[in-house]
Amino acid sequence: MFTTLIECETLLPHLEDPAWIVLDARVLLSDRGAGETMYRAGHIPGARYADLERDLSDMRVQGEGRHPWPRDEDFAHTLGAWGITPTTQVVVYDADQGMFAARAWWLLRTLGHQAVAVLDGGYARWTALGYPVTTEPPEIHAAAPYPATFDRSLLFSHDDVIAHLAHGGLLVDARSAERFRGDVEPLDRKAGHVPGAVNRPFARNLGEDGRFKSPRELFAEFGELLSGRTPSDLVSMCGSGVTATHNLLAMAHAGLVGAKLYTGSWSGWISDDDRPVATGD
Numbered sequence: 001m002f003t004t005l006i007e008c009e010t011l012l013p014h015l016e017d018p019a020w021i022v023l024d025a026r027v028l029l030s031d032r033g034a035g036e037t038m039y040r041a042g043h044i045p046g047a048r049y050a051d052l053e054r055d056l057s058d059m060r061v062q063g064e065g066r067h068p069w070p071r072d073e074d075f076a077h078t079l080g081a082w083g084i085t086p087t088t089q090v091v092v093y094d095a096d097q098g099m100f101a102a103r104a105w106w107l108l109r110t111l112g113h114q115a116v117a118v119l120d121g122g123y124a125r126w127t128a129l130g131y132p133v134t135t136e137p138p139e140i141h142a143a144a145p146y147p148a149t150f151d152r153s154l155l156f157s158h159d160d161v162i163a164h165l166a167h168g169g170l171l172v173d174a175r176s177a178e179r180f181r182g183d184v185e186p187l188d189r190k191a192g193h194v195p196g197a198v199n200r201p202f203a204r205n206l207g208e209d210g211r212f213k214s215p216r217e218l219f220a221e222f223g224e225l226l227s228g229r230t231p232s233d234l235v236s237m238c239g240s241g242v243t244a245t246h247n248l249l250a251m252a253h254a255g256l257v258g259a260k261l262y263t264g265s266w267s268g269w270i271s272d273d274d275r276p277v278a279t280g281d
Helices: 008-014 034-041 072-082 099-110 122-128 158-166 177-181 215-226 244-253 265-269
Strands: 020-024 089-093 116-119 170-173 234-237 260-262
Touching: 008 020, 089 099, 089 122, 099 116, 099 244, 116 122, 158 170, 158 234, 158 265, 170 215, 215 244, 234 244, 244 260
Parallel strands: 020 089, 089 116, 170 234, 234 260
Antiparallel strands: none
16 A cells, blocks of 8 residues: 555556556646646546646635635545545656645545555656556546545644644745745735744755655654654645645655644635734745
8 A cells, every 4th residue: 555655666567457546636827727738638547637626626615725625525526436435546646746646645635545645756757767648538437425524633724723823833834935935926915924834845845856855854854843843733834725735745755644734825814814924034
């Protein structure tokens, strides 16, 4: 069972294994339809396309950020439509860095599904290795809706975050340093960060080759960030609850489990103008 990361070399012999299902989570935030266009132009054989907004979010929700967390029943039906059951080994990939694949990974993990892993290096490494791709749609055998609900103890609301910070909890923002400081803001209507948050850009989880650092390296780096706290004392956030899951994946890969996600993240925080904003380091 693969529960955090998986190598391309390991996935290759399982492409026709009915107990394994691959999800393609590629997306381009600046172009709503680009991800599915990339998928149709070529994808790993058998992969289903997991759209960030249609499948991995509930865009009907207001005040909960740019990518609101989906409803239990909606995501359960989506998984069933893909043929995913509690015994399925799921592998998720995106273009390269794993930030969008990590969103799908965390969705499944919060349902209690352990056998889900992100393809390290993503589609970029898969194609660089010369592994097969196809434009053919997969043959899908739908299953019943997934028989589980989200573990809400792992998902923090705005009020949860306020209480968490008031009690000395650690809130870690995965956005770039420039966005955290408020120097630039390309996506949201306000720049800055939640007062009391600290910054760890998700890109720090990757080595120079674009793949995740070793568990030992990540354990040391997150251990320094935790500064004696337990992983359950950490809540991860970003712009909309997507790249924050990259830090959660990196921690899990290092054996540090128990951290939570602030689902609304920065774009949800600033939906209420009464909530304070900080800038700078």
